[in-house]
Ligand code: ADP
Ligand code: MG
C-alpha cells in the first residue's frame with residue numbers, strides 16, 4: 001500500500017526534565033509532544049470551553065437529543081490543538097473559492113449540459129433521476145431564478161507525495177459546520193493563549209474564521225433582495241438532527257447580529273427563521289398565484305436546505321411533492337435544483353475533462369487555477385482506467401452520486417464492485433465515478449470524543465466555504481467565507497464528522 005512509504009510519526013511523550021531543558025534552547029513546535037499532566041489540563045479546559053460557548057452537538061446516546069434542543073448535549077468532536085497546514089496551500093484554497101462559486105453559477109445556467117452529463121446516470125440511479133425530473137420540469141416552463149444564492153464548501157486534501165492541494169468535492173447543498181467551525185478556531189486560539197508558557201505556538205497563526213456570520217450575511221442579503229420584510233427564511237431540516245446547534249448558530253446570527261454591509265436599510269432588519277421538514281412543507285405549504293411560497297401561514301423569502309440531499313430524506317411521495325413545490329415557487333432556493341445538480345460527483349468529473357471548463361469560464365488564469373486542484377477523475381466507461389483500477393484498487397476511490405459521507409467504495413471493494421458491474425453489464429456503472437485516491441500526510445493529533453482525549457495517527461481535509469449571491473446581472477457577493485478543517489484517524493476511509501468518522505479542527509499556518 002502507498003502508506004508503507006510514509007514512516008509513521010511517533011507520538012513522543014516528552015517528560016518534564018526534557019521539556020525544561022529543551023525550553024531553554026528552543027520552543028516546543030510539535031503540539032503533540034505533550035506532558036500527560038498538561039494534556040489533562042488542556043482537555044479539561046477545552047471541554048469547559050465547548051460547554052460554555054455552544055460548541056456542542058446532540059448526544060448520540062440519547063433519544064431526545066435529535067429533536068429537543070437544550071437537552072442531552074455533548075461537546076462536538078474536536079481536535080485538542082490546531083493542525084499545521086502550509087500557508088501557501090491555504091492561500092491557494094481561498095483564492096479559488098470565488099472562482100468555484102462563479103463556475104457553479106455558470107454551470108447551473110446550462111440546463112442542457114446538466115441533463116446531458118447526467119443522462120446515463122439517470123437511467124440507473126433513481127435518486128438522481130428524481131432530481132433531474134424536477135430540473136426538466138423547470139426547464140420546460142422556462143423557470144428563471146433571478147436571485148441565486150450559493151453557500152458552498154470546497155473540500156481538499158493535500159497529497160503528500162506530489163505536494164498538490166487536490167479537491168475532494170464541491171458541496172452545493174447543506175454545506176455543514178459553518179456554524180460550529182468558527183468556534184473551533186476560537187477554542188484553539190483560546191487554549192494557545194492560556195497555555196502560552198507551555199506551548200510555544202502563536203495563536204495569530206490560526207486564520208480568522210467567520211463562516212457563521214458570512215453565511216448569515218449572504219442569507220440576509222438574499223432575503224433583502226427578495227424584498228418582503230414580513231417573509232421568513234425557512235430552514236429545511238431533518239426530523240431528527242443531532243447537528244442542530246450548527247444550524248441554530250446561523251439562525252442566531254440572522255436574528256441577533258446586525259450585518260455590517262454598507263446598506264443602511266438592510267441594517268435595520270432582523271430576519272426570522274423557521275424550521276420545517278419536507279413532510280411538513282408538503283402538508284402546510286402552498287403556492288399563491290404570484291408564485292409566493294407560504295408555509296404554515298408565513299411567506300418564505302429564502303429556502304435554506306439542510307435536508308433533501310440524501311434519498312433517506314424522501315420517505316414517500318410527500319417529500320418529493322414538497323421539493324417540487326419549493327422549486328416552482330419564487331422564493332430564493334439555497335440551493336436551486338440546478339445548483340444541487342451542479343454539485344454532483346458526476347458533474348465534478350465532467351468538468352475535469354479537457355476543454356470543459358472553457359465552456360463556462362473565459363479567464364485563462366482562473367481556468368488554470370481550478371484545473372491545478374483537480375484530481376484524476378474518470379467515468380466508468382473509460383475502460384483503460386477501469387482495468388487499472390481493478391489491478392490497483394488501492395489507488396482509486398469509487399463514488400456514487402451521494403452526499404453526507406459513508407457512501408464511497410475503497411480498496412479491495414473497488415475491485416469487487418468493478419468486476420461485478422462488468423459482469424452485469426447493465427449500464428449500472430453510470431451510477432459511479434472513479435477518482436484518484438489522495439494520500440495526505442499522516443501526523444499525530446489528539447482527538448476529543450465524549451470527554452476523552454485520544455492520541456491518534458491522523459489525516460486531515462480542509463474545506464473552504466464560499467458564499468455567492470447575484471440578482472440578475474449583478475453579483476452582490478462572491479467570496480471565500482471561512483473554513484472547516486476535519487481530522488480523522490488515518491486508517492479510516494471516510495471523513496464525515498456527523499457520520500462519526502472525523503472531528504472538527506482548525507489550522508495553524510506554517
Ligand atoms: P460526501 O459528499 O459523501 O462527503 P466525499 O467525496 O467528500 O463525499 O467523500 C467522503 C470522504 O471520503 C471524504 O471526506 C474523504 O475523507 C474521503 N475521500 C473522498 N474522496 C477521496 C479521495 N479521492 N482520496 C482520499 N479520500 C477520499
Ligand atoms: Mg459532499
Ligand code: MG
Nearest residue numbers: 155168169405
Ligand atoms: Mg465530503
